Amino acid sequence: MLRAYRSSDVAAAERPLLEAGVPLMERASFAVATVAARELKRRGHTVTGSRILILAGGGNNGGDALYAGAVLARRGAAVDILRAGDTVHEEGLRAALDAGARVLPEDHVATAARAAGLWIDGLAGLGLRPPLREPLAGLVTLLEQERDAAPDEPIVIAVDCPTGIGIDDGGLPGPALRATVTVAMAVPKPGLLAPPASRLCGRVEVADIGLAIAEPPAVATLTGADVADVLREPDESDHKYTRGVVLLGTGSPEYPGAAVLTAGGALGGGAGMVRLDSPEVAHLVLRSYPEIVLGMGRAQAAVLGSGVPVSDIERLRAPLDRALDEQYPVVLDAGALALLKDGYADLPSTAVLTPHAGELAELLAARGEGLTRQEIEAAPIRAVRLAATVTGATIVLKGSTDLIAGPDGPVYAQPARSHWRATAGAGDVYAGLLGALLAGVGEEISRAGHGYGQPALLAAAASWIHAEAAHSNGPIRAGQIADRIPAAIAGALHG
Ligand SMILES: NC(=O)C1=CN([C@@H]2O[C@H](COP(=O)(O)OP(=O)(O)OC[C@H]3O[C@@H](n4cnc5c(N)ncnc54)[C@H](O)[C@@H]3O)[C@@H](O)[C@H]2O)[C@@H](O)CC1
Numbered sequence: 001m002l003r004a005y006r007s008s009d010v011a012a013a014e015r016p017l018l019e020a021g022v023p024l025m026e027r028a029s030f031a032v033a034t035v036a037a038r039e040l041k042r043r044g045h046t047v048t049g050s051r052i053l054i055l056a057g058g059g060n061n062g063g064d065a066l067y068a069g070a071v072l073a074r075r076g077a078a079v080d081i082l083r084a085g086d087t088v089h090e091e092g093l094r095a096a097l098d099a100g101a102r103v104l105p106e107d108h109v110a111t112a113a114r115a116a117g118l119w120i121d122g123l124a125g126l127g128l129r130p131p132l133r134e135p136l137a138g139l140v141t142l143l144e145q146e147r148d149a150a151p152d153e154p155i156v157i158a159v160d161c162p163t164g165i166g167i168d169d170g171g172l173p174g175p176a177l178r179a180t181v182t183v184a185m186a187v188p189k190p191g192l193l194a195p196p197a198s199r200l201c202g203r204v205e206v207a208d209i210g211l212a213i214a215e216p217p218a219v220a221t222l223t224g225a226d227v228a229d230v231l232r233e234p235d236e237s238d239h240k241y242t243r244g245v246v247l248l249g250t251g252s253p254e255y256p257g258a259a260v261l262t263a264g265g266a267l268g269g270g271a272g273m274v275r276l277d278s279p280e281v282a283h284l285v286l287r288s289y290p291e292i293v294l295g296m297g298r299a300q301a302a303v304l305g306s307g308v309p310v311s312d313i314e315r316l317r318a319p320l321d322r323a324l325d326e327q328y329p330v331v332l333d334a335g336a337l338a339l340l341k342d343g344y345a346d347l348p349s350t351a352v353l354t355p356h357a358g359e360l361a362e363l364l365a366a367r368g369e370g371l372t373r374q375e376i377e378a379a380p381i382r383a384v385r386l387a388a389t390v391t392g393a394t395i396v397l398k399g400s401t402d403l404i405a406g407p408d409g410p411v412y413a414q415p416a417r418s419h420w421r422a423t424a425g426a427g428d429v430y431a432g433l434l435g436a437l438l439a440g441v442g443e444e445i446s447r448a449g450h451g452y453g454q455p456a457l458l459a460a461a462a463s464w465i466h467a468e469a470a471h472s473n474g475p476i477r478a479g480q481i482a483d484r485i486p487a488a489i490a491g492a493l494h495g
């Protein structure tokens with residue numbers, strides 16, 4: 001699991017080590033220089049003979065970059081230093097100059113940026129409160145223009161974070177310097193995992209500088225190994241009912257395919273049985289999946305609303321009330337979200353809402369929290385947390401990176417592996433898959449009260465599986481994503 005911590009938690013953990021004289025900056029700069037050398041090699045270059053631009057701001061982030069410049073200059077690189085800030089880390093600057101680096105005159109920035117094959121962004125790190133002020137804002141804008149104009153894009157190594165991003169909230173309130181690789185010191189910070197800031201980070205590498213943080217993470221990303229831990233494999237004591245029954249209240253004459261796709265997601269996700277309570281489209285679903293059973297009945301989880309138009313949502317009220325009364329998990333998608341606009345003031349965390357940004361804006365507006373779709377997209381971590389707090393439910397904000405928040409615990413940020421996933425019906429497949437995961441541990445969830453944390457963890461696991469199943473170098477249909485879920489699960493369980 002990638003665990004991201006707020007900058008204040010990182011600073012608090014660093015303090016005693018710095019007071020004890022632990023050379024954190026030396027370790028950090030060595031990690032940056034190592035990554036820089038490796039990236040040059042990947043492109044067929046050597047450190048010797050390469051031209052490198054060190055962007056040194058006034059804080060310790062600039063210090064890291066200057067010491068990294070010293071290491072690279074000693075290894076034969078031609079290193080130019082851009083002093084951005086009235087003061088820079090003096091020892092770092094001396095080390096770089098002693099190793100043969102040179103300080104650029106101010107009016108040479110554009111020329112030096114164009115000449116360098118690799119830039120090290122040490123303009124600002126954890127101490128930054130965006131948006132950038134002048135002169136940094138102008139400098140970053142100029143560098144971005146130079147990069148766009150360059151025939152060969154330079155490699156940009158961000159020290160700790162791309163300068164300008166919202167480190168703790170994932171926002172992008174102004175200009176920021178996009179990176180090829182971000183070398184996160186000790187731990188990632190929330191903006192490295194969560195959009196929109198995460199889109200500027202390139203590949204995130206974590207440098208072990210010997211710092212451990214005990215606090216719970218603010219944002220986390222599951223890996224395949226975490227998903228394997230979360231899934232319960234059937235054993236000799238299982239039968240279809242213990243595996244979990246998923247009840248679908250999905251699809252309608254207007255959107256019949258949604259019933260097929262949620263059924264595909266639930267069956268692919270390993271439900272012991274899938275029941276369908278949508279008589280008007282039952283025959284269509286049976287044609288694709290003869291495994292499904294028709295009608296209401298006992299269930300360990302329900303999936304409601306995918307492909308149900310607002311004109312028809314009253315039919316979802318009975319299955320929703322039943323899930324809430326019997327305390328089993330329920331996924332509320334599309335049409336079912338409209339049902340929540342009146343009443344249902346206090347939902348349990350076992351109700352999992354799966355809106356995209358537009359649906360989340362409507363849901364929040366109905367609860368007196370006026371956030372536009374654009375505001376949600378600009379600060380989505382804040383929006384999912386807010387939605388979880390005001391509803392009590394678990395929220396999955398679907399997008400290029402799915403963001404998942406429960407009433408407590410971290411926000412999970414699960415990135416897509418391919419943007420071909422953005423196709424009609426992919427969300428329906430997700431809803432069905434999530435239903436299967438929730439049903440498989442449904443009994444455990446109800447027994448542990450409302451199982452805080454657990455539904456969010458399972459929703460994050462479903463996002464990982466969905467992203468894996470949708471991984472593709474070319475177009476993919478939602479039905480194909482459903483078909484590839486079993487292989488994605490097998491891959492998580494058995495590599
Ligand atoms: N704390 C430490 O001693 C260690 C820190 N490390 C590095 O140090 C960094 C943190 O160092 P600092 O706390 O010095 O912070 P920074 O290096 O991020 O310095 C903040 C600088 O940005 C400027 N700034 C802040 N907001 C601005 C805005 N909106 N517009 C323009 N300028 C702005 C400040 O005036 C200051 O010069 C980490 O990210 C990491 O790279 C590592 O060396 C490991 C040890």
Ligand SMILES: Nc1ncnc2c1ncn2[C@@H]1O[C@H](COP(=O)(O)OP(=O)(O)O)[C@@H](O)[C@H]1O
Pocket residue numbers: 356398399400401402416418419420421422423424425426427428429430466
């Ligand atoms: N840019 C993107 N890249 C990858 N996946 C995306 C992107 N945008 C959205 N998605 C995914 O596509 C799906 C869209 O779901 P949704 O909006 O409910 O559409 P539908 O109702 O047609 O299924 C979600 O699983 C979401 O995570």
Ligand SMILES: [K+]
Pocket residue numbers: 061121122123124125158159160161162163
């Ligand atoms: K930086």
